[in-house]
Amino acid sequence: HGRRGKRKASAVRVDEAKRSTEEEQRPPSSRRARVGRRSDQQGGSGGVSKPALRKFLQILRRRLLNDERGRKCRESSEHFQESCEKLDNLIRSTIIHGTNNSVLLVGAPGSAKKEVLERVLGDLLAEFNEEGKSASVGVVRLSGLLHSDECSALREIARQLCDTWDLNFLKSASFSTNLRFLREILSELDKGHKTVIFVLDCLDLYTTKQKQGLLYNLLDALQGSQAQAAVVGLSSRHDCLELMEKRARSRFSYRKVVTPAPPPEEGIRVLKELLTVPEGSAGDDGLLSGSDPSLQLSGERDEEEVKAFNREVAAMLCSEESKAVLDRFFKCNATIYTVEQLVLGLICSMDGSVSTLTLPMLRAACGSMSVTTLVKQGLQMSVLDLTMLVAMQRLEKRGKESYNFQHIYKEVESLRSADQRFGQEAALESYVRLVEQKFVETIGDHRRQQEFRPSRLLMMGCEIERIIAGHPNCPESLRRSAANIFL
Structure with missing residues (x-):
């Protein structure tokens, strides 16, 4: 029996040696292909196979990069609809009742100001302008970045008015000629019951010009001609009207339409929508239909995997840990652009690891996007500068809107x-350095001494918290003091 067992064991070893030799003699490409087929047959995560996961991620990426998808996500917001309704009522009253109107559309960067305006203008132009006939409503668009000079702005106004109503435009016209043309055409449009809407993008940039000639001449021309015209100014500064000179401000109404920044709940809602694969086919909403046959989903197996993928993503985003991460992230910025960047980062993470969404992926994506320029600079600042920032944050937590160096x-x-x-002289040097680096902003009378001039912090609490957490030389006592602030 012992000899037979030894012979069987030796035979097994010989067979294994033969198989390994044959495997080594095969070309590497065939070995990799067989390994790839075996791994692809295994599930990427849960009930989703790796080929299906790659297809789903490609679908999400194409839907994300489609402008129509982003527009639908913005327009589904309640705040978007409210802003559109307010602006539509103001401009519509100008068209119907023939009154002059001016309104300021104000909101933080990324709060969909331009989308609100384009939605309202598109609806009004489609309603009041008839195809094949002279336009009843015309739009003139100016930008403070492109037409900051008064002469070029009036020339652009004349060009757009001539294009809208098929008039001859004189390129070599002087400033006085263009201004006279503006007054005359406004009078003629009033006789023909036609309306012109002036859109002034980056309105706050026009207020930085000396004497603010464009604003005064445009508003004065509208007021003097009694034309059916509306002026819509777009700005990210809520104090834009206060920056106008008295003669221009007296001709501009104090009507405002505020587009509020999206709340964290809105960012989470859009994130879930952009990470959901549509059931039925890749082009269920018409965005990708016919774009690529390989992305079309068909069969029970595909439908089951789509449901499994959406179920895993929804479960991940609904967990308490994910809600805490997303709520903290979207408190700083929940605009559609931020959500789209986050979705793109999550898609890349899932594609690289060939697995569905996980909590480490979510934390890594949110963490990488939270590192702003101020945070990068703050990680290299001295301990004294960091202490000054924490001191200012504590003052703001106590309700102080502004404070001088002595308070700090x-x-x-x-x-x-x-x-x-820390000596007072060293602290004053640190304070001046923070002002120069735009961490702190001084306000009020600039004739005061530096240490008695009111100031305020230009950073959010979450940014200071990230600096403290990642600073290599932050003292433990300062970490404990800061932790009490951010509780």
């Missing part, structure tokens, strides 16, 4: 530990 230094004295002492 008293707070720094309360934060210092036994082994760290």
